[in-house]
Amino acid sequence: MVPVVGRGGVITTNVSISHFDLVAVIAQGIVDLDAVDHVEAFTMPYPRTVQLGLDRLGLQCLLAGHAGPTGIPDLVRWAWSRQLSEWPLQLDSEFVSSGDLLVDPLSRRPTKLCAAWAWEYSDDAPFEHARDFLRTLVERGTPAVLTKAIQHLIDTPVIVTKQKATMAAKPGIGGLWHVMTDFYRRAPEWYFRGDRAATCARCGELAIPVGKADWWCPWDARPGDTTTTGEELDRDQGVWQLDGALTSYFAVSGRRAGAIRDRLAEAQVTEVRLSLEEGPWLEVTVPSGETWCVRVDDRYQPGLTALAARRTTAQSGARYPVLAVPDAWAQDARLGTLRHLIGSDMAVLTDSELIKTATGKAGTDA
Numbered sequence: 041m042v043p044v045v046g047r048g049g050v051i052t053t054n055v056s057i058s059h060f061d062l063v064a065v066i067a068q069g070i071v072d073l074d075a076v077d078h079v080e081a082f083t084m085p086y087p088r089t090v091q092l093g094l095d096r097l098g099l100q101c102l103l104a105g106h107a108g109p110t111g112i113p114d115l116v117r118w119a120w121s122r123q124l125s126e127w128p129l130q131l132d133s134e135f136v137s138s139g140d141l142l143v144d145p146l147s148r149r150p151t152k153l154c155a156a157w158a159w160e161y162s163d164d165a166p167f168e169h170a171r172d173f174l175r176t177l178v179e180r181g182t183p184a185v186l187t188k189a190i191q192h193l194i195d196t197p198v199i200v201t202k203q204k205a206t207m208a209a210k211p212g213i214g215g216l217w218h219v220m221t222d223f224y225r226r227a228p229e230w231y232f233r234g235d236r237a238a239t240c241a242r243c244g245e246l247a248i249p250v251g252k253a254d255w256w257c258p259w260d261a262r263p264g265d266t267t268t269t270g271e272e273l274d275r276d277q278g279v280w281q282l283d284g285a286l287t288s289y290f291a292v293s294g295r296r297a298g299a300i301r302d303r304l305a306e307a308q309v310t311e312v313r314l315s316l317e318e319g320p321w322l323e324v325t326v327p328s329g330e331t332w333c334v335r336v337d338d339r340y341q342p343g344l345t346a347l348a349a350r351r352t353t354a355q356s357g358a359r360y361p362v363l364a365v366p367d368a369w370a371q372d373a374r375l376g377t378l379r380h381l382i383g384s385d386m387a388v389l390t391d392s393e394l395i396k397t398a399t400g401k402a403g404t405d406a
């Protein structure tokens with residue numbers, strides 16, 4: 041019997057594996073390989089997931105009459121040189137589109153899409169890990185302090201060593217700062233070009249140097265694109281970034297949820313509660329008096345976003361569930377596909393549509 045990974049990472053001894061599950065385990069393997077050092081460092085022994093993904097893909101290629109990857113290095117080369125649509129796999133159209141790569145060809149680091157596929161494998165384990173971090177703050181802080189502490193984490197995913205000490209004096213969160221400093225890790229070497237690192241101007245996370253002078257952010261840039269940088273940091277300052285789980289949580293959902301709350305506050309909609317420790321949720325009371333439970337998410341592919349929404353919305357039992365996706369989704373077919381997939385289970389709105397509806401400024405089809 042051959043061990044096979046099913047949805048949610050459960051190992052069974054079934055000999056069949058769906059192509060969906062195969063991509064999920066390969067993506068998790070690439071993330072695991074990257075966590076060891078770097079996807080191309082190939083430190084032995086290889087993570088179990090990457091070996092499993094390689095074996096199963098090899099078998100699939102054999103069945104399909106294609107030449108499969110010859111080993112882990114070749115699998116990684118596939119991941120940055122072949123779009124997913126070119127792999128000998130059948131994936132439904134809501135899960136794959138042109139330009140999808142699991143590894144960025146310039147930085148050779150996993151893409152946001154790779155992370156989203158890996159979350160399917162692990163049932164959102166990194167998000168649960170991030171919520172565990174945030175719950176340790178809940179146990180120690182009053183609601184007002186907690187709000188400030190979470191806002192600080194959203195605003196400051198990257199710090200230098202001096203800030204680790206001085207932040208203890210920051211009004212409002214001083215008591216929680218010693219807990220929050222444990223959330224930060226030393227920035228790995230791959231974030232530096234010589235002695236310089238740089239943050240992404242959009243999300244504030246560390247960008248990755250590519251080529252001679254460019255930078256790339258996995259959370260905001262498509263594979264092969266480049267990113268505008270914000271702050272430049274010197275190695276001697278000591279560069280720290282939030283734990284990887286918190287980074288993905290804030291980069292995918294937390295920062296946008298906070299921005300939506302701020303835009304609603306500017307529009308005088310004050311009945312808003314942001315919950316990241318249980319979320320990412322926003323509870324918004326709209327002009328009709330209904331309280332919407334808004335899930336903020338973005339997994340690039342509508343299929344992956346819909347699956348994640350179903351997982352959590354079923355648990356929440358919210359009366360008026362809403363799924364908010366970035367405005368950019370309205371510029372291609374993704375928004376329509378997502379609405380079709382979600383059906384009448386919940387309203388699907390872009391951030392701008394949500395704000396217009398919540399402020400009563402314009403109707404939507406919600």
Ligand SMILES: [Zn+2]
Pocket residue numbers: 240241242243244245257258259260261
């Ligand atoms: Zn970014």
